[in-house]
Amino acid sequence: MNYFELFRFTPAFTIDTALLAERYRELQRAVHPDKFANDTEQQKLLSVQRTAQINDGFQTLKDPIRRAEHMLALRGIDLSHETTTVKDTQFLMQQMEWREALEDISHSQVPEPMIDGLYQSFAAYQAELTQLLAALLDSELQADWLLAADQVRKLKFMAKLHNELTRAEDALFD
Amino acid sequence: MAYSEKVIDHYENPRNVGSFDKNDPSVVTGMVGAPACGDVMKLQLKIGADGIIEDAKFKTYGCGSAIASSSLVTEWVKGKTVEQAASIKNTDIAEELALPPVKIHCSILAEDAIKAALDEYKSKQAQ
Numbered sequence: 107m108n109y110f111e112l113f114r115f116t117p118a119f120t121i122d123t124a125l126l127a128e129r130y131r132e133l134q135r136a137v138h139p140d141k142f143a144n145d146t147e148q149q150k151l152l153s154v155q156r157t158a159q160i161n162d163g164f165q166t167l168k169d170p171i172r173r174a175e176h177m178l179a180l181r182g183i184d185l186s187h188e189t190t191t192v193k194d195t196q197f198l199m200q201q202m203e204w205r206e207a208l209e210d211i212s213h214s215q216v217p218e219p220m221i222d223g224l225y226q227s228f229a230a231y232q233a234e235l236t237q238l239l240a241a242l243l244d245s246e247l248q249a250d251w252l253l254a255a256d257q258v259r260k261l262k263f264m265a266k267l268h269n270e271l272t273r274a275e276d277a278l279f280d
Numbered sequence: 281m282a283y284s285e286k287v288i289d290h291y292e293n294p295r296n297v298g299s300f301d302k303n304d305p306s307v308v309t310g311m312v313g314a315p316a317c318g319d320v321m322k323l324q325l326k327i328g329a330d331g332i333i334e335d336a337k338f339k340t341y342g343c344g345s346a347i348a349s350s351s352l353v354t355e356w357v358k359g360k361t362v363e364q365a366a367s368i369k370n371t372d373i374a375e376e377l378a379l380p381p382v383k384i385h386c387s388i389l390a391e392d393a394i395k396a397a398l399d400e401y402k403s404k405q406a407q
Contacts, residue, residue, distance in 0.1 A: 112320075185315075188316065189314070189384075189385040189388055190313060190315065191313070191388065191389055191392040192312065192313040192314070192315055193311070193312055193313075193327065193392070193396055195309075195311045196322055197313075198311040198312070198313050198322075199311065200312060201320045201341075202311075202320055202322060202339070202341070205320060205341040244389060248402045256317075259315035260315075262315040262316070262318060263315060263318050263320075265318070266317070266318025267318070
């Protein structure tokens with residue numbers, strides 16, 4: 107299933123999110139179960155399946171990591187079920203340091219500046235990775251797509267870190 | 281999800297947590313990560329001149345199975361030769377800890393951590 111086609115977009119990493127939301131509502135209206143109230147069971151089932159597809163397509167295109175994964179999958183590079191191990195030592199050292207910093211938050215007397223600092227560091231690095239990812243996905247070369255996959259993997263680590271930071275922050279104010 | 285007793289034991293009482301001085305010439309480090317879950321694992325081995333692993337330490341940020349896998353590996357590699365350590369398979373780890381299929385990747389990560397550390401050992405030896 108090509109979700110870009112479903113939402114009538116040209117496959118590209120940069121997406122108009124307002125237009126995406128608009129097309130989502132359009133598609134949803136077209137398959138609303140109420141419209142099929144008088145139809146056969148089979149048609150009702152089809153409409154349910156179609157709704158699930160539209161929802162999944164929307165979630166996929168909305169999220170930059172999932173959008174990039176979808177683009178790569180359409181190009182024959184499947185990242186969603188992989189168990190690849192990342193061995194980029196420098197990157198992983200940085201991940202370790204950030205995880206250690208997250209642990210320090212709970213022991214700190216003045217955690218707020220630490221939290222703000224980490225949010226800023228994460229955002230800066232995520233922006234850097236995303237920019238590189240966009241450029242690599244624009245390329246016609248398969249070698250670049252494989253490099254794009256590496257950026258997606260790194261962004262997944264960053265998403266995890268970001269969640270952990272939000273959790274650490276929430277825990278402070280509970 | 282239900283963890284096995286062995287996973288819980290390693291998770292609650294992890295063996296050999298910590299770090300060695302990375303400037304110690306007998307210490308090698310394996311750093312690995314799993315993008316699917318964001319787990320990060322560091323395994324350090326202290327290897328004697330005779331090629332026997334004298335000591336091991338780990339630090340893992342991840343789920344209970346990832347922590348248990350790395351903790352178990354530090355116990356297993358101690359006293360082994362480099363060659364014996366290299367032959368440890370993820371299936372051995374998964375079997376010992378009774379990992380469910382969705383957690384097999386944690387044992388793969390631990391095996392890859394041993395390999396990464398031993399890769400550094402080999403490149404150090406070659407120098």
